[in-house]
Amino acid sequence: MSPEGERILVVDDEPFIADLLAAALRFEGFQVEVAGSGREALQVATPGRYDLVMLDVMMPDLEGTEVCRRLRESGVAVPVVFLTARDSTEDKVYGLGMADDYVTKPFSLEELVARVRAVLRRAGYESPDAAELRYADLVMSVDTHEVWRDGRSIELTATEFRVLQYLLEHPRRVVPKSEILDHVWDYSFEGDASIVETYISYIRKKLDESGGPPLIHTVRGVGYSLRVPKE
Amino acid sequence: MSPEGERILVVDDEPFIADLLAAALRFEGFQVEVAGSGREALQVATPGRYDLVMLDVMMPDLEGTEVCRRLRESGVAVPVVFLTARDSTEDKVYGLGMADDYVTKPFSLEELVARVRAVLRRAGYESPDAAELRYADLVMSVDTHEVWRDGRSIELTATEFRVLQYLLEHPRRVVPKSEILDHVWDYSFEGDASIVETYISYIRKKLDESGGPPLIHTVRGVGYSLRVPKE
DNA sequence: GGACAACGACCAGGATCCGCACGGCGTGCG
């Protein structure tokens, strides 16, 4: 990784989304610039200037797909990640042809950052992750979506998986419920953090029914912590 | 860290909150300026002038989020920390998008300062802390919320932990009860400082039951001091 | 040295908050 982080251009006409993307990516150490329209993107995206472009598909002046086509035409070979609405099947089809990946709105920060890193990795910017998270006798393969405890496979739903993944990325640290909510749930979720309690309870049940000491600990008034019990 | 401390702009229309923030941050060695409205903030916050901006979300003239958006638009890339009401989900959503962090009202000064330092650290202004506090045979890990005395683990509740943390941040100094109250309890707490005596008593009991000399000493009429007894 | 006042330690009880389990409802998919 370059010392300053890769340069990413975010292209979206909705300021809220553009800011959300920019902030999340800056937080992860990337250099981010924002363009508010397709035409603006075409002006600033000269060859070699960015390492990745995030393109909203739906924009009033120029469709994201069209922006991408013109970039390619003018010799800009930068990897592109599309942003599309969830049920827009057509977008998806077109997008996948040109795009290196796409993220559907509304997205969660975990999802967004994971996609960006994956694309940069394939493009050779980042060292390949182990793509395997481990703590104590827990093993998680992010790529294959599998989890084992002490060699025994554990089936998790998508949300359960993301919550556990977030905990595994911060082993031993006490993670506030609000932080889990912010990273795992998408930005349009309006409920409160009690949903996190529910999922922690699901995960605990599945982790512990295969024996072994409890790994997820409640720190009342603070959050949850993944750790091996003290004695 | 610059010799004079980082420059922070506090933006809040409520004088009480603005003064509270300014005083606490000045006490911590930052240079603080105050703006009483969103428009005022936009006028003074020129590129490079501040190292961090604290923005109240709810302001009569301009929403904090809008102020942030306009700052970004005009090329001011300063880190922003939002102040929001506790249950304001919508604020949180917007806040998380643009902000580097957010603090919910009512906050305690400990919490506030911790967030500010964390954001400045990520922005490269401050050296990373050890996140581990030590004095004599006491060890506290802030991240994992664990405390040991002479290697033996000690269980503290959330409030007990914050009080001891404050003492560990000021070892040997006699800390007035009112100061502990101001830093650990949030600013809307209406009780008096006798609550501190109660918590000191809880902590003493837990620290000393595992043997060893008493570490928290009462200085009558002044406050408490964390130190090893003289002989 | 003794009496008194101020201060602080500690306890006990009640109010509150928090964590958690359970069940229901809506939705998407086979």
Next chain:
DNA sequence: CGCACGCCGTGCGGATCCTGGTCGTTGTCC
């Protein structure tokens, strides 16, 4: 149509927080 999954509301039980009071200790003044 049935099932799996995600989301949300409710209610219980218990940990935690705070208050008020009592008792002991310290310092001060006579």
